[in-house]
Amino acid sequence: MTLPDRAAIETMDAQDPLRALRDAFILSPDEVYLDGNSLGVPTHAAQEELMRAARDEWGGELIRSWNTAGWFDLPVELGDRIGTLIGAAPGQVVVADTTSVNVYKVLHSAMGLRPGRNVIVAESGSFPTDLYIAEGVVSTLPGAQLRLEGVDGPTIEDMLTPDVAAVLVNHVNYKTGELRDMAALTARIHEAGAIAVWDLCHSAGALPVELDAAGVDFAVGCTYKYLNGGPGSPAFVYAAHRHLGQARQPLSGWWGHARPFAFETGYEGDGGIRRFQCGTQPILSMRALKGALAVWDGVDMGELRAKSVALADLFIQLVEARCAGFGLALESPREGARRGSQVSFRHDHAWQVMQALISRGVIGDFRAPSTLRFGFTPLYLRYVDVLRAVEVLEEVLKSESWKDPRFAVQAAVT
Amino acid sequence: MTLPDRAAIETMDAQDPLRALRDAFILSPDEVYLDGNSLGVPTHAAQEELMRAARDEWGGELIRSWNTAGWFDLPVELGDRIGTLIGAAPGQVVVADTTSVNVYKVLHSAMGLRPGRNVIVAESGSFPTDLYIAEGVVSTLPGAQLRLEGVDGPTIEDMLTPDVAAVLVNHVNYKTGELRDMAALTARIHEAGAIAVWDLCHSAGALPVELDAAGVDFAVGCTYKYLNGGPGSPAFVYAAHRHLGQARQPLSGWWGHARPFAFETGYEGDGGIRRFQCGTQPILSMRALKGALAVWDGVDMGELRAKSVALADLFIQLVEARCAGFGLALESPREGARRGSQVSFRHDHAWQVMQALISRGVIGDFRAPSTLRFGFTPLYLRYVDVLRAVEVLEEVLKSESWKDPRFAVQAAVT
Numbered sequence: 147m148t149l150p151d152r153a154a155i156e157t158m159d160a161q162d163p164l165r166a167l168r169d170a171f172i173l174s175p176d177e178v179y180l181d182g183n184s185l186g187v188p189t190h191a192a193q194e195e196l197m198r199a200a201r202d203e204w205g206g207e208l209i210r211s212w213n214t215a216g217w218f219d220l221p222v223e224l225g226d227r228i229g230t231l232i233g234a235a236p237g238q239v240v241v242a243d244t245t246s247v248n249v250y251k252v253l254h255s256a257m258g259l260r261p262g263r264n265v266i267v268a269e270s271g272s273f274p275t276d277l278y279i280a281e282g283v284v285s286t287l288p289g290a291q292l293r294l295e296g297v298d299g300p301t302i303e304d305m306l307t308p309d310v311a312a313v314l315v316n317h318v319n320y321k322t323g324e325l326r327d328m329a330a331l332t333a334r335i336h337e338a339g340a341i342a343v344w345d346l347c348h349s350a351g352a353l354p355v356e357l358d359a360a361g362v363d364f365a366v367g368c369t370y371k372y373l374n375g376g377p378g379s380p381a382f383v384y385a386a387h388r389h390l391g392q393a394r395q396p397l398s399g400w401w402g403h404a405r406p407f408a409f410e411t412g413y414e415g416d417g418g419i420r421r422f423q424c425g426t427q428p429i430l431s432m433r434a435l436k437g438a439l440a441v442w443d444g445v446d447m448g449e450l451r452a453k454s455v456a457l458a459d460l461f462i463q464l465v466e467a468r469c470a471g472f473g474l475a476l477e478s479p480r481e482g483a484r485r486g487s488q489v490s491f492r493h494d495h496a497w498q499v500m501q502a503l504i505s506r507g508v509i510g511d512f513r514a515p516s517t518l519r520f521g522f523t524p525l526y527l528r529y530v531d532v533l534r535a536v537e538v539l540e541e542v543l544k545s546e547s548w549k550d551p552r553f554a555v556q557a558a559v560t
Numbered sequence: 561m562t563l564p565d566r567a568a569i570e571t572m573d574a575q576d577p578l579r580a581l582r583d584a585f586i587l588s589p590d591e592v593y594l595d596g597n598s599l600g601v602p603t604h605a606a607q608e609e610l611m612r613a614a615r616d617e618w619g620g621e622l623i624r625s626w627n628t629a630g631w632f633d634l635p636v637e638l639g640d641r642i643g644t645l646i647g648a649a650p651g652q653v654v655v656a657d658t659t660s661v662n663v664y665k666v667l668h669s670a671m672g673l674r675p676g677r678n679v680i681v682a683e684s685g686s687f688p689t690d691l692y693i694a695e696g697v698v699s700t701l702p703g704a705q706l707r708l709e710g711v712d713g714p715t716i717e718d719m720l721t722p723d724v725a726a727v728l729v730n731h732v733n734y735k736t737g738e739l740r741d742m743a744a745l746t747a748r749i750h751e752a753g754a755i756a757v758w759d760l761c762h763s764a765g766a767l768p769v770e771l772d773a774a775g776v777d778f779a780v781g782c783t784y785k786y787l788n789g790g791p792g793s794p795a796f797v798y799a800a801h802r803h804l805g806q807a808r809q810p811l812s813g814w815w816g817h818a819r820p821f822a823f824e825t826g827y828e829g830d831g832g833i834r835r836f837q838c839g840t841q842p843i844l845s846m847r848a849l850k851g852a853l854a855v856w857d858g859v860d861m862g863e864l865r866a867k868s869v870a871l872a873d874l875f876i877q878l879v880e881a882r883c884a885g886f887g888l889a890l891e892s893p894r895e896g897a898r899r900g901s902q903v904s905f906r907h908d909h910a911w912q913v914m915q916a917l918i919s920r921g922v923i924g925d926f927r928a929p930s931t932l933r934f935g936f937t938p939l940y941l942r943y944v945d946v947l948r949a950v951e952v953l954e955e956v957l958k959s960e961s962w963k964d965p966r967f968a969v970q971a972a973v974t
Binding site: 172174179181184185187188193196197199200201203204205206208209210211212217243244245246247250254270273274275277278279281282283285286287288294297368370376377378379380381394395396397398399400401402403407408409410411412413424425426427428429430431432434504509511513514 | 586588593595598599601602607610611613614615617618619620622623624625626631657658659660661664668684687688689691692693695696697699700701702708711782784790791792793794795808809810811812813814815816817821822823824825826827838839840841842843844845846848918923925927928
């Protein structure tokens, strides 16, 4: 396969059906932002919606906005909007709390639905908070155990013993970008009698997700990566229709009550997805998310996926051609179909190399101990941005500018 | 006691040592806002801080702002700031999640600290989410029970049997405004060998709170009422120094880990207050809160309390003098020392009366089934606002304008 030159790459941009969407985002012309898988870029609409909520509603109607501006129903309104991006029919998704808190809710729900079983299976390569929360759930349930793929068994498929109640899987691995086959693994989990819980943090908004079609039981995900909701914007939780009214979760706060404003003394959970709510949500952050979600109107998820794979394929091809011999090793699946919307390379000095890239306007991120991670967000990235990123990476490696002493000290927050 | 006339009331404003603080707030000149105990009013500083976070940081530095703008440390920075308002030395308060979620964390912690005991005591008159969450905690602990003051015993003091592990008390009752004696009740709870957990939702920022001095074990509170953080701004949680490193809570997400960015497989909780964090926080909402807290610099909590009591005393005096015979009955303690910063009156048609008040620019709220609730926020209310509110209430009751059919239908969200 011949290496495309600049002209060929510019043609790819000219033919990109999603190219007009870039204008919706607030982007620096001097930078290539390959970290939308960590914090998405704001749209103009997100900023405007936030201003409206802060100035006109909070600063105007004040308390009345809970009714007049629809604040109280935002979690289900935005949940249904996200539902259209992850293959969930209305009434099964709610925006609430954090991914970690939502993992707690759904793992407890799953354990409750399988009373004779006491094991949660998860991945040792999971984003750690999923494991930490699973530990927390296990700590509250006498006899419960957490078993990890890659530690207690080679693969999840090998670990589906009759004592397994729930399996918690990351749809896309946060570090390598490896994509799991959701439909096939969910079917295997169900054959074994267990509940399938999927973490969509690195797939929602990055590629087509079909929760209903795959028969998934529960899912969680974040909204500040590919959904561009803003720093720490509230997470979402999905519960399949068949579990609503059945599933119980112990974070039984007033927003999950069947009649929250009746101020009753005893808890009676809502019969629908609202039961997965707990307390009052951060409305300003939620409204930025509402504005951010508008960009998805009319986006074809098939076109999104095709562009995502093409951007990442181009990146891999150019890096391997132009940066050979400098110690980079691909950590992500080479095959686009097995990959999310990110590409990782291992390097012995990954921290320093990434700092050198960032100082030159190519923004990716570092994951300990030695991963350079690059996210490809099809809504706002161009093929020429990929070329620019590789040119800078080549320059950093060839000039050894990453050895600059100012890149030596690793920050606490990465 | 003679009824003060308008001139006397204007003199009270002229002599108010806090009067200049009103300029920090964005208030409508046509309204009297007596609902700061439900949703506080924005300050100019809060709006500016929010803009800075949204435009310059999210929209500028993007992912780098986690370090450069101090996003990651906001929860402890703001926690310590709130600590100065509630009598907590640094390192014991963190801003995180919602009040409901924080109640869950601290009740689990309390139960874990008293392994031979299995009862949680709470108040039947508590804000309901506290009870719902206590039910949730009890549901995950075999043999645990929830007992309610006013149902299972007349008062908390009578219920402190040797099986009680934790007592959850509201410092100020959300409906009546009744203020509990924190130091005395905490001492009684400790004598009985139990853990004292205080809900400060209606006292933080409303009156002096002395958690350390009272020997409180854990506390929670919200930031969108008297702290003016904005709709649904994140809540706070307090854990006394002596419990840090000892207390365990099962919402063990990555922000509570001793080394969150090491991405370790196993959970090891932070040794300090960060252990009460769970997942990634809503930074935009948190930054509005940061801006809001600036107004407290230099505020004397004694002056705040004196004004709060004086405002409410004036309200009660004027209402009882001018609105006698229209079916209002005081639901709050008459004695200022036993009251928070709010006054409630019972009325058979409380919903309609409140709607009529709101339509005339006097904003209070309704609590089912028959409570008119008025909050008095000393930072921005004037004595003439109290007079205006009573004049309008008198007019609504005398003219029976609350019988207008448009006030007949009660909204779902109140």
